[in-house]
Amino acid sequence: MRQILVAGNWKLNGSRKDIVGLIGRILAGAGDTGDTRIAVCPPFVYIPLVSELLSGSKIAYGSQDVSDQESGAFTGEVSGPMLTDFGCSYAIVGHSERRALYAEDDAFTARKFAAARRAGLTPILCVGESLEERDAGITEDVVARQLDAVIDLEGIAALGDAVIAYEPVWAIGTGKTASPQQAQDVHAFIRGKLAGLDKGVADKVQILYGGSVKGSNAAELFAMQDIDGGLIGGASLQADDFLAICRA
Ligand code: PGA
Numbered sequence: 001m002r003q004i005l006v007a008g009n010w011k012l013n014g015s016r017k018d019i020v021g022l023i024g025r026i027l028a029g030a031g032d033t034g035d036t037r038i039a040v041c042p043p044f045v046y047i048p049l050v051s052e053l054l055s056g057s058k059i060a061y062g063s064q065d066v067s068d069q070e071s072g073a074f075t076g077e078v079s080g081p082m083l084t085d086f087g088c089s090y091a092i093v094g095h096s097e098r099r100a101l102y103a104e105d106d107a108f109t110a111r112k113f114a115a116a117r118r119a120g121l122t123p124i125l126c127v128g129e130s131l132e133e134r135d136a137g138i139t140e141d142v143v144a145r146q147l148d149a150v151i152d153l154e155g156i157a158a159l160g161d162a163v164i165a166y167e168p169v170w171a172i173g174t175g176k177t178a179s180p181q182q183a184q185d186v187h188a189f190i191r192g193k194l195a196g197l198d199k200g201v202a203d204k205v206q207i208l209y210g211g212s213v214k215g216s217n218a219a220e221l222f223a224m225q226d227i228d229g230g231l232i233g234g235a236s237l238q239a240d241d242f243l244a245i246c247r248a
Contacts, residue, residue, distance in 0.1 A: 002203075002204070002206055002228045003035060003036075003037055003206070003228070004035070004036045004037065004222060004228055004229040005036070005037045005038075005039065005163060005206050005208060005228060005229040006036055006037070006038055006039070006229050006230050006232060006242075006245055006246045007038075007039040007040070007041060007062070007090065007092075007124060007163075007165075007208065007229070007230070007231050007232065007236075008038075008039070008040040008041060008232050008236025008237075008242055009041050009064060009092060009095070009210075009231055009232065009233050009236060010040065010041060010042050010043065010064075010236060010237060011043075011064065011097070011233060012043060013043075013237055014042060014043065014046060014237070016046070016049060019042065019046055019049060019050065019053070020049075020053065022237065022239055023040075023050065023053040023054065024053075025239030025240075026038075026040075026059065026239050026242060026243065027053075027054075027057055027059070029239060029240075029243040030057075030058075030059065030243065030246065032247065033243065033246040033247055034247075036229070036246050036247075037058075037060065037229075038058070038059045038060070038246050039059065039060040039061055039062055039089065039090055040054075040059065040060075040061050040062075040236065041061065041062045041063060041064045041090065041092055042061065042064075043064065044063060044064075044065075044078050047061065047063065047083070047086050047088060048086055051086050051087045060089040060090065061087070061088060061089065061090070062083070062088045062089055062090025062091050062092065062121065062122075062124070063078065063083050063088055063090070063091045063092065063121075064091075064092045064095065065078075065091070065092060065093065065095070065098060065112070066078065066079065066080050066083060066091040066093060066112055066115055066116050066119075066121065066123075067079045067080070067112070067115060068108065068111035068112045068114075068115045069115070070115070070118075070119075079115070079119070080115050080116050080118060080119025080120075080121055081119050083119065083121060084119050084120050084121060088121060089121065089122055090121060090122050090123075090124050090163070091112075091116040091121045091122075091123055091124065092123075092124045092126060092165075092231075093109055093112040093113050093116060093123050093124065093125055093126070094106075094109035094112070094113070094125055094126045094127070094146065095126045095167075096126060096128055096167060096169045096172060097172075100169070106145060106146055106148075106149035107149055107153075109125070109146070109149065109150070110149040110150045110152070110153040110154065111153065113125055113150050113153075113154060113158075113162070114153055114154050114158075117154070117158060117161075117162070122161065122162060122163060123162045123163070124162075124163040124164075124165050124208070124231065125146075125147075125150060125159075125162055125163070125164050125165065126165045126167050126210070126231070127142075127143045127146040127147060127164060127165070127166055127167070127190075128142075128143065128146075128166055128167040128168045128169055128172075128210075128211075129142040129143065129168055129169065129170075130142075130169045130170065131169065131170035134168065134170065139168075139186060140186070140189050143166070143186060143189065143190060144193060147159075147164075147190065147193065147194075151197070156194065156197040156198045156201055157198065157201060159194060159201050159205050160198070160200065160201040160204050160205060161204075162205065163205070163206045163207075163208060164190060164205060164206070164207045164208070165207075165208040165209070165210045165231040166183065166186050166187055166190060166207060166208070166209055166210070167209075167210035167211050167231060168182075168183075168186075168211050170211075171210075171211025171212050172210065172211045172212070172233065173212070173233055173234060174211075174212060175212050176211075176212060177211060177212040177213065177214075177217050177221075178209070178211060180220045180221050180223070180224050180227075181224075183209045183221060183224065183227060184224035184225065184226055184227060187207045187209065187224065187226035187227055188225070188226045190207055190226075191205070191207065191226050206228040206229065207226055207227065207228050208227070208228060208229045208230050208231045209221050209227050209229075209230050209231075210230060210231030210232065210233070212234070213230040213231075213232050213235060213245060214235050214241060214244075214245070215235065215240070215241050215244025215245055215248065216244075218230060218244070218245040218248035219248040222248055230245060232245055
């Protein structure tokens with residue numbers, strides 16, 4: 001039985017004051033979230049604050065990105081060892097906003113995935129198709145290509161201790177959620193593809209769904225066989241919404 005993971009991706013949001021309030025409310029309400037593993041991914045600069053606020057709790061935290069490099073002349077970058085230095089457990093890599101807005105391609109994403117693992121972080125590898133790709137009937141090709149870049153660089157075994165987040169680009173921040181069956185179909189495709197290479201890895205890997213998950217739709221999504229939790233954007237900025245998803 002795979003554990004359910006609910007990870008909040010705060011994106012470029014928050015202030016010191018907002019985050020103290022948000023974490024306070026999450027900690028106060030997280031008592032009845034059962035076995036669900038909860039994580040939050042703040043902007044880099046707030047990681048030390050989040051680390052302090054969460055100390056002694058079971059809630060994990062991570063980054064929204066990670067450098068493909070470890071150290072050196074790479075202005076503006078934050079490396080995996082720096083993130084583990086501050087207690088991060090996870091690093092999101094290949095989020096569609098990084099891919100689309102910052103031109104991060106499959107190969108670069110794969111190098112970030114590798115860098116996260118080298119540092120002892122669990123990568124949360126985001127994959128997913130655009131609306132044009134879905135309409136063209138190439139969703140599976142796109143997702144397979146995104147996965148293959150990582151498998152080619154790191155090998156299939158590397159996915160066994162990673163997290164994959166299927167995030168259809170058309171569902172991110174749009175209020176348009178994939179139906180549970182639409183999401184399940186792609187999750188099953190991902191697991192099936194991995195099973196073709198290594199059944200143990202396929203059984204073990206957590207596959208999250210992301211894209212307009214809310215308290216009101218989380219339960220039906222998480223009830224699907226191959227959906228092991230969610231990567232939550234907008235709703236993770238509201239403690240009540242986020243906790244409702246964690247309880248689902
Ligand atoms: P959303 O974002 O929940 O606001 O749609 C999800 C994500 O981008 O990870």
